[in-house]
Amino acid sequence: MARSFKVIIVTPDRTAFEGEAVSATFPGSAGYLGVWANHAPLVAAVLPGLVTLRLDDAGNEQKLAVGAGFLEISDNVVNLMTDTCELSSEIDVARAQKALERARARLTSMDMDLDRERARLAQSRAQARIKAAGRGAR
Numbered sequence: 001m002a003r004s005f006k007v008i009i010v011t012p013d014r015t016a017f018e019g020e021a022v023s024a025t026f027p028g029s030a031g032y033l034g035v036w037a038n039h040a041p042l043v044a045a046v047l048p049g050l051v052t053l054r055l056d057d058a059g060n061e062q063k064l065a066v067g068a069g070f071l072e073i074s075d076n077v078v079n080l081m082t083d084t085c086e087l088s089s090e091i092d093v094a095r096a097q098k099a100l101e102r103a104r105a106r107l108t109s110m111d112m113d114l115d116r117e118r119a120r121l122a123q124s125r126a127q128a129r130i131k132a133a134g135r136g137a138r
Contacts, residue, residue, distance in 0.1 A: 005037045005076040007053060009064065009085050016085035017064065023054040024078065026071055027128075033071070035078055042073040046082060048124040050131045063088045065128040068121075084125070091133040100126035 007024060009017040024035045027049025051064040069082030103123035107116060 003037055003057075005035070005039070005078060007078045007080070009051070009066070009080045009082065011082055011085050016087065017053070017062065019053075019055070019062075021053040021055055021062075021078075022057060025050075025052045026080065027051070027066070028071075035073060037076060039073050039076075039078075041075075042071070044071045045069075046071050046080060048121055048128060050128045051080070051085075063132040063134070065091065065125065065132040067125060086129060086132065088132045088134060091129045093130060093133045096126050096129035096133065100130065 004020045004022050007017060007019060007021045008015065022037065025032045026035065026044075027033075027047045028044055029047060032049075033044060046066065046069045048067050049065075051066050053062040053064070054060070055062060065084075065086045065088075066080065066082045067084035069080055072079045072081075100123060103119050103126055106119040107123065
């Protein structure tokens with residue numbers, strides 16, 4: 001049995017990640033979805049949040065902040081199609097912190113449901129970016 005699987009994460013602009021992992025977690029509508037080698041076939045929605053890829057048994061990890069998208073698992077290949085993806089090394093933490101503060105301010109001042117949902121999504125994206133960069137979201 002295989003101990004690792006291939007992970008491909010694509011956005012409309014680029015292939016953000018392509019490599020092997022021994023486990024992965026993805027943010028879904030019912031919480032985080034864990035994936036290991038030989039996972040059953042699956043198609044699932046992914047919400048904005050933190051993706052963690054465990055690259056090997058030594059504990060090396062890659063953290064990514066992703067937007068909404070779809071996850072497909074088949075034949076030891078995980079494909080994530082998402083609107084945005086940032087590797088931890090690409091994240092400007094100060095900018096993400098400012099985006100989080102703006103989203104929180106919008107949440108407290110808005111009345112319309114659609115605008116509140118957009119603000120919630122912006123807050124989730126900013127928190128994921130801060131976590132992916134290795135800092136706790138305050």
